[in-house]
Amino acid sequence: MANDTQLALWEVFIQSKSGGHHVHAGSVHASDYKMALQNARDVYTRRNEGSSIWVAPSSCFSASGPEEAEMFFDPAEDKLYRHPTFYTMPEGAKQI
Amino acid sequence: MDATAVQAVFQDKIEQDLKIEPKDPMPDRYRAHLIRQISQHAHSEVIGMQPEGNWITRAPSLRAKQILLAKIQDEGGHGLYLYSTAETLGISREEMIEQLQTGKAKYSNIFNYPALTWADIGAIGWLVDGAAIVNQVALQRTSYGPYARAMFRICKEESFHQRQGYEIMANMMKGTTEQREMAQDAMNRWWWPALMMFGPHDKDSAHSGDAFKWRIKRKTNDELRQKFIDKTVQQAEVIGLTIPDPDLKWNETKQGYDHGEINWEEFKRVINGNGPCNKQRMEHHIRYHEEGAWVREAAAAYHEKFPTD
Numbered sequence: 001m002a003n004d005t006q007l008a009l010w011e012v013f014i015q016s017k018s019g020g021h022h023v024h025a026g027s028v029h030a031s032d033y034k035m036a037l038q039n040a041r042d043v044y045t046r047r048n049e050g051s052s053i054w055v056a057p058s059s060c061f062s063a064s065g066p067e068e069a070e071m072f073f074d075p076a077e078d079k080l081y082r083h084p085t086f087y088t089m090p091e092g093a094k095q096i
Numbered sequence: 097m098d099a100t101a102v103q104a105v106f107q108d109k110i111e112q113d114l115k116i117e118p119k120d121p122m123p124d125r126y127r128a129h130l131i132r133q134i135s136q137h138a139h140s141e142v143i144g145m146q147p148e149g150n151w152i153t154r155a156p157s158l159r160a161k162q163i164l165l166a167k168i169q170d171e172g173g174h175g176l177y178l179y180s181t182a183e184t185l186g187i188s189r190e191e192m193i194e195q196l197q198t199g200k201a202k203y204s205n206i207f208n209y210p211a212l213t214w215a216d217i218g219a220i221g222w223l224v225d226g227a228a229i230v231n232q233v234a235l236q237r238t239s240y241g242p243y244a245r246a247m248f249r250i251c252k253e254e255s256f257h258q259r260q261g262y263e264i265m266a267n268m269m270k271g272t273t274e275q276r277e278m279a280q281d282a283m284n285r286w287w288w289p290a291l292m293m294f295g296p297h298d299k300d301s302a303h304s305g306d307a308f309k310w311r312i313k314r315k316t317n318d319e320l321r322q323k324f325i326d327k328t329v330q331q332a333e334v335i336g337l338t339i340p341d342p343d344l345k346w347n348e349t350k351q352g353y354d355h356g357e358i359n360w361e362e363f364k365r366v367i368n369g370n371g372p373c374n375k376q377r378m379e380h381h382i383r384y385h386e387e388g389a390w391v392r393e394a395a396a397a398y399h400e401k402f403p404t405d
């Protein structure tokens with residue numbers, strides 16, 4: 001058991017119907033992308049949950065952390081003019 | 097961030113009922129508690145495949161065999177979701193397997209009992225998965241995000257497990273006298289261990305204080321056990337099975353059943369390694385883990401040779 005390997009970690013994204021987004025489903029262990037795809041199929045799509053699968057090595061991901069959350073996301077808070085509800089439409093105007 | 101700041105940010109999120117995600121600050125003891133709980137949950141799913149796997153080749157029909165295979169495959173999947181969940185907390189799959197095989201990590205006590213007859217497959221699905229569902233539904237609201245998400249996926253799959261087991265029991269109860277006796281015998285053997293799956297009574301429960309403070313747990317062992325009993329008694333009645341508890345009776349005031357004394361001595365004996373199948377379960381796991389080593393090594397070697405394949 002000393003130098004046992006459980007192979008590398010991969011992240012799995014499933015598109016449930018064509019046209020939709022690929023959504024993160026979880027992870028699998030595999031030595032290469034073919035095995036990762038097969039394992040993802042077996043682990044995450046046993047009940048027609050998928051029409052397409054993406055896999056990528058977990059080591060290739062970078063994720064923003066809670067430290068960056070303020071810097072990243074707060075600037076959007078005071079920019080209400082990016083939303084359609086910000087604007088006053090003239091009385092009586094239709095279909096806008 | 098120092099430990100006090102971590103604690104403050106963390107507890108604030110908990111109070112607001114927000115989920116904790118892998119990169120969020122969390123106290124070391126919260127992390128350790130989750131690693132222990134989630135890895136043991138994963139081990140239970142995996143070891144739980146053994147008593148049922150024992151019946152694949154002897155399933156009484158092709159239909160029964162297909163169902164059992166699908167059910168066991170789901171359990172393997174549950175183990176994998178949960179191992180991945182624990183990995184987000186910084187423990188490796190290798191470490192978890194080692195902890196299981198050296199006895200450092202436990203798995204659910206229930207899987208140290210043997211599946212003696214085909215009726216046991218019914219009782220396991222109905223009672224053991226039934227109890228697991230009650231636990232897992234409650235865990236869908238647990239505070240650690242990846243664990244809660246794994247529970248949603250698992251619960252969606254579990255309901256077929258319980259129904260297939262109940263169907264087996266119902267069919268046997270419509271069968272010959274011998275088949276009915278077999279079903280009742282399985283019921284007698286699995287009922288009490290199923291109640292023990294919820295863990296010690298609230299007054300004797302060692303880890304539960306923190307688990308509630310951190311909202312890992314939201315319902316107590318006794319509350320969950322009560323829920324399971326109240327649902328199951330009616331199901332047993334419908335198909336003519338008797339609950340093997342002479343003290344079981346409806347309590348009008350609490351609108352639930354009172355039950356007899358659980359044999360915690362037996363629970364302790366089994367969890368400490370002296371159940372009917374502890375040794376066999378672990379030997380089996382180690383044997384197949386070791387026999388499969390060459391496959392993992394070959395896959396890794398292939399990848400080294402053809403890294404872009």
Ligand SMILES: [Fe+2]
Nearest residue numbers: 141170171174
């Ligand atoms: Fe399961």
Ligand SMILES: [Fe+2]
Nearest residue numbers: 171225254257
């Ligand atoms: Fe199950």
